[in-house]
Amino acid sequence: MPHSELARLLRPVAARSGAAGSGADQGDVRAADVGSGPDDREVLEDRFATAVFSTLTEPGDTDAGALVGALGAARALVGLVERWPPERLAAEVAEADPGAAAVLAPRIADAIDRWTPRLSLAGATRSLESAARVGAVLLTRSHELWPAGFGALGDGAPLALWVRGDAGAMRTLGRSLALVGARAATGYGEHVAMEAAAGLSDRGITVVSGGAYGIDGAAHRAALASDHPTVAFLAGGVDRLYPAGHTDLLTRIAQRGLLVAELPCGSSPTKWRFLLRNRLIAAASAATVVVEAGRRSGSLNTAGHAAAIGRPLGAVPGPVTSPASAGCHRLLREFDAACVTDAAEMAELAGFDDPVSPGSSRGEAARRVALDGVAVDGHPVRVLDALVRTRGRPAHVVASSSGLSVRDVTATLAELELEGRVAEHADGWVKV
Amino acid sequence: MPHSELARLLRPVAARSGAAGSGADQGDVRAADVGSGPDDREVLEDRFATAVFSTLTEPGDTDAGALVGALGAARALVGLVERWPPERLAAEVAEADPGAAAVLAPRIADAIDRWTPRLSLAGATRSLESAARVGAVLLTRSHELWPAGFGALGDGAPLALWVRGDAGAMRTLGRSLALVGARAATGYGEHVAMEAAAGLSDRGITVVSGGAYGIDGAAHRAALASDHPTVAFLAGGVDRLYPAGHTDLLTRIAQRGLLVAELPCGSSPTKWRFLLRNRLIAAASAATVVVEAGRRSGSLNTAGHAAAIGRPLGAVPGPVTSPASAGCHRLLREFDAACVTDAAEMAELAGFDDPVSPGSSRGEAARRVALDGVAVDGHPVRVLDALVRTRGRPAHVVASSSGLSVRDVTATLAELELEGRVAEHADGWVKV
Numbered sequence: 001m002p003h004s005e006l007a008r009l010l011r012p013v014a015a016r017s018g019a020a021g022s023g024a025d026q027g028d029v030r031a032a033d034v035g036s037g038p039d040d041r042e043v044l045e046d047r048f049a050t051a052v053f054s055t056l057t058e059p060g061d062t063d064a065g066a067l068v069g070a071l072g073a074a075r076a077l078v079g080l081v082e083r084w085p086p087e088r089l090a091a092e093v094a095e096a097d098p099g100a101a102a103v104l105a106p107r108i109a110d111a112i113d114r115w116t117p118r119l120s121l122a123g124a125t126r127s128l129e130s131a132a133r134v135g136a137v138l139l140t141r142s143h144e145l146w147p148a149g150f151g152a153l154g155d156g157a158p159l160a161l162w163v164r165g166d167a168g169a170m171r172t173l174g175r176s177l178a179l180v181g182a183r184a185a186t187g188y189g190e191h192v193a194m195e196a197a198a199g200l201s202d203r204g205i206t207v208v209s210g211g212a213y214g215i216d217g218a219a220h221r222a223a224l225a226s227d228h229p230t231v232a233f234l235a236g237g238v239d240r241l242y243p244a245g246h247t248d249l250l251t252r253i254a255q256r257g258l259l260v261a262e263l264p265c266g267s268s269p270t271k272w273r274f275l276l277r278n279r280l281i282a283a284a285s286a287a288t289v290v291v292e293a294g295r296r297s298g299s300l301n302t303a304g305h306a307a308a309i310g311r312p313l314g315a316v317p318g319p320v321t322s323p324a325s326a327g328c329h330r331l332l333r334e335f336d337a338a339c340v341t342d343a344a345e346m347a348e349l350a351g352f353d354d355p356v357s358p359g360s361s362r363g364e365a366a367r368r369v370a371l372d373g374v375a376v377d378g379h380p381v382r383v384l385d386a387l388v389r390t391r392g393r394p395a396h397v398v399a400s401s402s403g404l405s406v407r408d409v410t411a412t413l414a415e416l417e418l419e420g421r422v423a424e425h426a427d428g429w430v431k432v
Numbered sequence: 433m434p435h436s437e438l439a440r441l442l443r444p445v446a447a448r449s450g451a452a453g454s455g456a457d458q459g460d461v462r463a464a465d466v467g468s469g470p471d472d473r474e475v476l477e478d479r480f481a482t483a484v485f486s487t488l489t490e491p492g493d494t495d496a497g498a499l500v501g502a503l504g505a506a507r508a509l510v511g512l513v514e515r516w517p518p519e520r521l522a523a524e525v526a527e528a529d530p531g532a533a534a535v536l537a538p539r540i541a542d543a544i545d546r547w548t549p550r551l552s553l554a555g556a557t558r559s560l561e562s563a564a565r566v567g568a569v570l571l572t573r574s575h576e577l578w579p580a581g582f583g584a585l586g587d588g589a590p591l592a593l594w595v596r597g598d599a600g601a602m603r604t605l606g607r608s609l610a611l612v613g614a615r616a617a618t619g620y621g622e623h624v625a626m627e628a629a630a631g632l633s634d635r636g637i638t639v640v641s642g643g644a645y646g647i648d649g650a651a652h653r654a655a656l657a658s659d660h661p662t663v664a665f666l667a668g669g670v671d672r673l674y675p676a677g678h679t680d681l682l683t684r685i686a687q688r689g690l691l692v693a694e695l696p697c698g699s700s701p702t703k704w705r706f707l708l709r710n711r712l713i714a715a716a717s718a719a720t721v722v723v724e725a726g727r728r729s730g731s732l733n734t735a736g737h738a739a740a741i742g743r744p745l746g747a748v749p750g751p752v753t754s755p756a757s758a759g760c761h762r763l764l765r766e767f768d769a770a771c772v773t774d775a776a777e778m779a780e781l782a783g784f785d786d787p788v789s790p791g792s793s794r795g796e797a798a799r800r801v802a803l804d805g806v807a808v809d810g811h812p813v814r815v816l817d818a819l820v821r822t823r824g825r826p827a828h829v830v831a832s833s834s835g836l837s838v839r840d841v842t843a844t845l846a847e848l849e850l851e852g853r854v855a856e857h858a859d860g861w862v863k864v
Contacts, residue, residue, distance in 0.1 A: 057835055110839070318749065321620070408542070
């Protein structure tokens with residue numbers, strides 16, 4: 001399948017892109033058994049053009065998002081390949097989407113200057129070949145598996161996603177939670193990450209993370225041990241398993257879950273790409289939980305993305321004596337993150353019903369136990385304070401001792417007797 | 433001084449209370465060298481009547497608070513001693529304070545039934561003698577050392593306080609913070625309590641607590657090791673050092689700080705009195721911090737009082753694997769407590785300027801570092817991502833690699849060169 005699929009992707013637009021004069025790049029292109037109707041052709045054109053366009057941009061390029069949103073990837077790519085002047089591209093955008101044009105017009109020349117140096121059909125083709133080799137599938141924004149949560153990213157959403165593994169796992173992102181944290185995790189942090197990931201998976205909640213050492217890895221591992229898929233968003237291409245020490249882990253995720261990247265295959269991860277990859281983790285998930293993070297952990301960046309798009313943000317506390325938890329405590333203290341201590345609380349944070357232990361009633365009960373010691377009727381406490389087990393006390397003595405009226409003492413003793421907590425002996429009332 | 437002071441307190445009202453027919457109780461009463469002006473007489477009368485009235489009630493008796501507030505302790509006590517019918521007492525209240533009467537009138541009969549069985553001049557006298565023996569001083573609501581924070585308790589505020597130690601330490605409650613927590617504390621909790629109490633004391637903030645085992649004791653001990661007083665609110669009389677294992681600690685607090693109780697001397701602590709004592713800790717302090725608390729720790733009751741009267745509430749996080757921190761995590765999670773990890777953050781919570789490390793600017797800086805990884809201009813990150821140390825790269829290669837225009841790359845390289853982070857070699861730009 002890889003090669004015929006590659007050809008299927010390439011054929012329609014490759015023929016057109018020849019107009020740009022890069023004929024030498026087309027040697028590998030072969031006609032393949034695709035449907036020949038105009039709809040099929042348009043879909044394939046769009047998919048290929050999107051794949052190529054995604055090789056021109058860095059993640060988070062809102063100009064690219066706006067341009068492709070207004071014109072479609074194929075038309076936008078034609079404009080670049082044919083070296084249209086900025087005014088012509090802006091005019092086409094204005095016709096298609098006046099709102100987008102207002103934002104783009106003053107920026108389009110600079111954007112073209114960014115994108116054009118990267119135009120290379122050979123590079124795009126190599127990337128597609130790599131994708132085909134590892135069985136990666138291309139998803140574009142209109143695909144039914146496109147994560148609904150990416151809507152929050154606006155024009156900054158990816159143009160495309162490459163997914164490797166069980167693409168159907170994308171559907172489970174509707175019930176997912178991001179577990180992230182420091183690479184320099186402690187045994188405590190990894191333990192908590194694994195407990196949480198196992199508990200979430202058991203609840204049918206997909207654990208999303210970044211495949212890194214430390215917390216990410218612990219979360220993925222525990223999720224893999226369950227029957228529920230886990231999804232790792234990578235900062236480079238899905239053919240580049242990074243970090244190298246997680247090759248086995250990431251391979252297993254590709255087999256039993258899903259690897260996802262917005263960078264085309266062949267792309268290496270950079271600091272910038274890690275920072276922008278984090279927005280995908282936050283946007284794909286219903287909530288983000290930072291399990292363990294030092295004061296400057298990169299996972300705080302993911303937390304920042306979640307907060308920026310209004311997703312629930314949780315942090316797991318740890319010992320205040322542990323620098324590895326200082327970032328979590330900052331999230332609790334300064335960024336209004338919710339304090340979450342187990343999978344049930346994380347599920348509640350994300351707004352998922354919790355079939356294991358209903359959160360709301362539990363929370364309510366806890367609230368009552370914790371803080372209503374005073375609001376509750378104090379008579380039983382005071383009457384019991386005034387009784388002993390060893391000797392009977394008449395009601396009037398209990399009244400004086402408890403500071404209650406004889407009437408209230410008598411009524412309260414009757415209640416407590418019904419509950420089996422006091423009894424009346426010959427010499428008076430006793431605690432039982 | 434003890435006995436003459438006792439007599440000084442007793443004389444004026446003891447003479448009057450003889451009218452109630454409890455002549456046998458007056459054997460100990462002796463005239464003493466008090467000033468004979470009407471003002472002195474009124475003050476002494478009020479102090480003695482308040483002391484006696486406080487032996488009739490249990491803590492939190494808002495009816496007593498309202499009655500004494502409306503009539504004064506002396507007149508209220510006369511009403512009780514002379515066995516006025518409820519209507520007469522209510523009529524006097526209506527004349528003095530119609531608002532109080534509206535609340536009290538339907539409750540006064542029951543209140544009289546509560547208080548009357550405890551009327552005993554002998555008991556009150558014994559309590560005063562005990563107070564004199566340990567050098568305890570009586571403060572009433574009008575005293576200049578009365579804690580301003582008690583205003584939040586309304587009619588539920590104590591009628592009187594007995595203080596043992598340096599009464600002037602009451603003044604420091606204006607800059608105080610309650611450190612409370614479980615008796616069943618862990619080494620972690622006690623360590624954090626001691627660090628916090630030492631840091632607060634160093635900042636001139638008075639550590640308030642309850643003198644109990646565990647967190648309370650650790651906090652008091654660390655505060656005693658500083659030059660700043662610490663204040664312990666007890667659930668029984670200040671002559672009853674409870675728990676027995678803290679006799680030495682509480683004695684030292686009486687010597688170098690202050691023991692405070694609303695119960696008269698001779699009173700033993702009961703469960704009810706502990707619950708109500710907690711409201712004094714919360715109300716006396718500018719903020720309450722729970723250092724370590726299990727899910728059902730009594731210290732959560734103190735937290736509830738603080739929240740109920742609108743005082744800032746903080747909780748120190750701990751390992752989620754430690755049941756001893758579960759109560760703190762509940763406060764963070766369900767009761768909107770602030771996450772505090774050290775003395776500086778506690779001082780900030782209470783609204784005290786922190787001469788050691790100014791909180792606000794620190795918080796702002798932290799905010800920027802933590803979450804703005806994306807909002808900041810990404811060009812330097814992307815240009816640095818595209819450079820190596822070992823080989824020069826020309827600007828146009830950096831442009832293609834970083835996905836930026838040559839113009840932006842050139843400008844960014846110039847900035848980075850000024851910062852000494854890149855250098856131009858013969859073969860291009862390198863990271864330094």
